[in-house]
Amino acid sequence: MSEQKPGESTRMSDDEALEFAEQVFDLARQGNAELLDKLLEKGLNPDLRNHKGDTLLMLASYHGQQETVQVLLKHHADPEIRNDNGQSPIAGAAFKGDLEVVRLLVEGGASVEGASLDGRTALMMAAxxxxxxxxxxxxxxxxxxxxxxxxxxxxxxxALAMGAAETAEQLRQLVSA
Incomplete structure (x- = not known):
């Protein structure tokens, strides 16, 4: 690494910035809550989005990183931001079957419906x-x-279309009650 000369910029190059951003998204996927917390405390945007529109919260939720989800919500990550496919973090967690992440998101202000742009709700994903x-x-x-x-x-x-017999019966009983 060369020494910085007076008057030279200390700004990252575009390639360095993109590499850093990818590393931050990996922290969310892999659940490095401690390091992500430190970066957020230093001013990292909790609603940072990748090239697919996924936020850090979307990635942490989808990958079942409960502690990371808590850290992001503590730093006011918006649980309502949809990715470029219109999917919400709560729908991703419901799809993956992570009840604790679903709970954390609802407690953190996520809409319980979590509907995508086509109207598919988190309940539909779970069913x-x-x-x-x-x-x-x-x-x-x-x-x-x-x-x-x-x-x-x-x-x-x-649920019926996907052959999910247990949730289909569960919902049938609720709807007919």
């Missing part, structure tokens, strides 16, 4: 993949079991 505990939790928090996406599909219909 499709037979995530019975998440279905119970989301409904207990006010998720609408009768909601429909842009194609008119309900959580129960989504």
């Amino acid at each position: 499709m993949f037979n995530r019975t505990a998440i279905v119970d939790y989301l409904i207990g928090q006010g998720a609408d079991p009768r909601a429909t996406d842009a194609k008119g599909v309900t959580p129960m219909a989504a």
Whole structure:
């Protein structure tokens, strides 16, 4: 590394900045909450987005990094930012089946519906993949079991289409009650 001469800029090159950003996104994916917390305390934007529109919170949520999700929410990461595909962090956590991350997101201000741009809700994602505990939790928090996406599909219909018998029955009992 060469010495800096007076008057020279200490700014990162574009390549260095991109490499740093990728490392930060890896911290979220891999769950390095301690280092991410330090970077956020130094002014890192908690809503930093990658080339797919994924925020740090989206990546941490999708990869089940509970402690990292807590750190990001503590630093006011917005749980409502959708990625370029219109997906929310809560829908990603419901898809992956991580009830604790779903809870953390709701406690951190995420909409319990977590609907994507096409109207698919977190409840639909949980129902499709037979995530019975998440279905119970989301409904207990006010998720609408009768909601429909842009194609008119309900959580129960989504579960049936995916062969998720347990959540289909769970939702059938709720809707008919």
